[in-house]
Amino acid sequence: MIRVALLGASGSIGAAALDLARSFRDRIRIVSLAARSNDRVLLAAAGELGVHRIALVEPAAAARARAAWSGTVLEGEQALGTLAEDPDADVVVNAVVGSAGLGATAAALACGKRVALANKESIVVAGELLTAMARRSGGTLLPVDSEHSALFQCLAGRDRSDVRRVTLTASGGPFLRRDPRSVHDATPEEVLRHPTWSMGERISVDSATLINKGFELIEARWLFGLEPGQLDVVIHPQSIVHGLVEFVDGSVVAQLSIPDMRLPLLFALSYPERWESTLPRLALAEVGALAFEAPDPARCPGLGLARRALAAGGTAPAVLNAADEVAVRLFLDRKIRFGDLMPLVDEVLAAHRTVAEPSLGAIREADAWARARLAEAALPVIRG
Ligand code: NAD
Ligand code: MG
Helix, strand or coil, X not given: CEEEEEECCCCHHHHHHHHHHHHCCCCEEEEEEEECCCHHHHHHHHHHHCCCEEEECCHHHHHHHHHHCCCEEEECCHHHHHHHHCCCCCEEEECCCCHHHHHHHHHHHHXXXXXXXXXXXXXXXXXXXXXXXXXXHCCEEEECCHHHHHHHHHHCXXXXXXXXXXXXXXXXXXXXXXCHHHXXXXXXXXXXXXXXXXXXXXXXXXXXXXXXXXXXXXXXXXXXXCCHHHEEEEECCCCCEEEEEEECCCCEEEEECCCCCHHHHHHHHHCCCCCCCCCCCCXXXXXXXXXXXXXXXXXXXXXXXXHHHHHHCCCHHHHHHHHHHHHHHHHHCCCCCHHHHHHHHHHHHHHCXXXXXXXXXXXXXXXXXXXXXXXXXXXXXXXX
8 A cells, every 4th residue: 555645636637647546546645645735635635535634735725725624734835844854755746837746755755754856846947966865865756747657667777888879759739730829829728728638737738839859858958867868849739649758879769648647647656566556448450540740840939948948957947847837828828929928938048147966945045046137028019
């Protein structure tokens, strides 16, 4: 039986984790749940799965939960770290969105735990620091991101010096076949309609600009200790092949499955075992054709930005992420246009003076600087 702290339980990945906990009651026990403000979802899940400890970042939500429930309710941002460190939990599923998830990942790794990491922002903003921390403490980072789960499975048991390059697939998002000029005024509704995956708002917007795939390049660099030149992206609209590893002899190993986040999440929990599941199975004959194409730089400005941040290193990825978080919020609030997103993030990244080998404090400073700078850069394009 593994005991799991589920952070970000009210979101899309959180729902997938709760679903697995229901299907594997004899193997997965959820010991705590956390979310930003959705007390209703947490209390329903706590009642159903017999959880006695929850955390809500927003004090008003925590107060509502306390009034309605007799279990323990923690509140505030530091409560996520408290749950992550709890000796009652063996595994922390970090399904928080944004750099707000970083503290909990660091706290869990510092006490040598396994982190099933959906919160890619943790590793994007602090990859060097977290991987060093894991080496020291014996903690492990297991990817939940489907592409990285694929690469992890393809790389298992192989010598890193045998790897020539890895390829992450990208569906291309909802605007793959649209003229890049015609998407400048795309609405949040159009952007949130992803062709193959059903996800939270931020990652859906990031999939439309392709900066999500850029973040995933940075994520792969740190998770697998690869050089930027070994990381590649290919557009694959069906989202059946998730990642490919090419070895030095030219042989390529890939991982395939239907697009369902429960699968990589299950693997991050069961590893090194595989647990028999009743998840929908892949029927290739029904899928028919699988297509692949090179990403068009004009349609994928986010990929180029991430390559730049990767080359600059240090605090640059943290700035890229924080600027994008703020820009996405402004877009979802209809304050800026879809076409403003990447130019604004570009402007902030270009203005940043990178700090090499940053501490957690320096990363947080860069994050705060980028948020303020993005808000300022957006002023001229904010819609009345
Ligand atoms: P979501 O928006 O559906 O859910 C986000 C969760 O984080 C919610 O539970 C919310 O309460 C919590 N949260 C938000 N702000 C918080 C804060 N400041 N402090 C604490 N908790 C906070 O997002 P999602 O789509 O489930 O994505 C979660 C993470 O998983 C992201 O990092 C995303 O990139 C990654 N991911 C998601 C998918 C997917 O299919 N949804 C796929 C790959 C990776
Ligand atoms: Mg992914």
